[in-house]
Amino acid sequence: MRQLWAVTKVTLNSSFGISALRWRYVHRRERLWEPILVLVGIGTAVAFFGYGAYRLCLAMASVGAALGQPELPLGLAAVTAQVLVLMMGFFFVVSSFYFSRDLPLLVPLPIKPGAVITAKFLTILVGEYVTISFVFWPAVLAYSRFAPFGLGKGLVTLLVFLMLPVLPLAITALAAMTLMRSINRRHRDLFFYAGSILFFGLFLFWQMSLGRLPESDLQGYLESIITARLGLVRVVASRFPPALWATAAVHGGVALEGLQGLLLTAASAAASVAVLRAAGERLFYRGLIGGEEVARGRAGRAGRRSPTGARTASRDAGWTGLLARPRTPLRALVAREWALVLRTPVWVMNNLLPGIIVPLFMFVPIMATGKLQTDLGRLLAVPQGATIAGLILAGLLLFVGSVSGLAATALSREGPRLWISRSMPQSARLQAEAKLVMAMTVVVISAVPSVALFAVVLRLPALYLALPAMAGILGSLAAMSVGLRVDMARPMLRWKDPQEPVKRNLNALIPMGLSMAMIAAGVPVASQMISAQVNGLLTHTLFVLVFGGLAWVAVGNVLGKADEIVGRLEV
């Protein structure tokens, strides 16, 4: 137990950089404005998203209370939180269990594998508490407005919160360990992608299945939902029963029903951790070391063959094509960016996929119910409907384009390898161009599904698609350029784990913040123009010009200053 505590402490410390933060802000008292800014940023985000979630839960609780089931938001929150952990936890588990840099330090220590994975499991759990807080606590708050909520219930709720992510995270960890056992290190990146697509597919399936109602005896089905105890919650939780136990525990509090729910939640959590730990003893090191053996074996063979002077086929062929076909420096730099991002799963997940996933997340579930076509079809019927639809498209593209942190983490991702870029005879300006080209390629690719959707569903005239698309992409270019400029001036270069420059780097949020600001500033202007019955094409052209102007200034600034800014960096 002492060993487990020691490993957990050190894993938590290194994962969240506690000693580093203490050293910088308490011991050295450097750049104290940074934590203040971060706290203000986090506070604002928590207030913004937390309040939004609370309002949503309040509406649900109100509907539920009218049906005599005020616990409805609790059930939804429990299911959502557990499914989020189940889906997203997979990436954290694989990254932490199999790709983290502390493994070479931990593995040789006389610690049982079960203790290592339990420590890592607990560390991931801490992160998951932050995620599910945004879902769980607003629901509890909303519920407490419609149902009695005393001290006993509060205590039970806290215990439920602490146990809520344990079971889904243990399930995902078990799945990951079992799969990693049979996959060697060389194919792990591929596995990571395959797993991501699988989990994403499952998520969509779950979302769509929630929206589907039985076509036979619909009347009876609805009646049973309304009259049955926890009826609505049972429907929601039918895809993941532990959520029902958690809801019953919070709703029942210290009453028998509540304690039963709490007991079931606790028992399932404890059992899942015990199974995980036992499985970890058998599977974890085999999966980890087995993969290493394969990788080292290949390298070893290559090293052994060469000194004997064995000639290869390429040698016999006169070395033609030994290296890749020559490219211009700009093309080589862009190709490097692509290769590095595509071969680093965590960068793909954080920087590449969001641009594609976000529109799908928004559209697929709605499309499945047919609601989108109806709503957008109704929109086109109103005056200036096409203009409004185009503006929605521009805003959507601007938001989706800025979700990617590709530009805003471009220099940070180079990290300890920045010496290569700094010692090559190509200007920082050219290198910045390459980074922007790469980032904007992703923006354009991620715009395609949304534009295609608007084209197919709404059949908007070509100019009503092209102009908003241009506006959205140009706005994204402006946001990306500012993000890149900030990252060039203040990159996160000292990292060991490739997750750090994309996940712990606040620069990544800059484009998103800017795009939100642009949308917020654009909405009243657009409203005024629509109210004044200004020609739709003129409205769109204005946005193209404004966002184009912003992009021109931002790109000019980042490229013009690149050599000066990067030259100041000390590597």
Place this chain on the structure above:
Amino acid sequence: MLLIQGLSKTYRGSQTKAVDDLHLDVRRGEIFGFLGPNGAGKTTTIKAVVGLLRPDTGRITVDGTDVWTSPIPAKRLMGFVPDTPEMYDKLTGRDYLSFIADVFEVPADQRDKRAAELLEMFALSDALPDLIQSYSHGMKQKLAVTAALLHRPSLLILDEPLTGLDPRSSHLFKELMRSHCDEGKSVFFSTHVLEVAERLCDRIGIINRGRLVAVGTMDELRQKAASGESSLEEIFLELTRE
């Protein structure tokens, strides 16, 4: 070939000068060994030369080209291998060398030939299609040296280049440095291996606490240390005594 005049550098948050008014020249066709205890300022000097650290004061030129006012032409003249070659783990050796050949604009008809020679010498040919993350430390070191030499730099700069190399590669590498200089080019390298410096270098500079305490051939260093037939180790210990 390399001229350093009045180089000083103090790191942010530090009171001590990492390098203090350093003057040094590396001549055409010579191997120059840069020695000093840990924390003496060797790596800081090297980083300032290759453009990774901006000096507080001083001027650095390579073949007459100022490293800080004309960085691009200056970098074309240099090849650099850092002490711990952090490389793009997710690229293959082939990807990496192709990239380096592209950004250094090595002529299309020469890149394969040069790469082939170096890869054969370091026995890296078979590992070329593998990801760099599967390379051992020594293999990474050899790949970094191959990349640094691909564009035939006039000045090869190496920070602790022999660390992690097996005896055969180490021997080959020393021969390579010599043949590089025989072509009229120069090598500037830091090392802790005094025997290597003593046998290989045409001239040696010793830095201590940021200041150059001695520079010259072995004979000149012996005279400076006034220690007769001393070995470089004895001279080094005497000149860097606290």
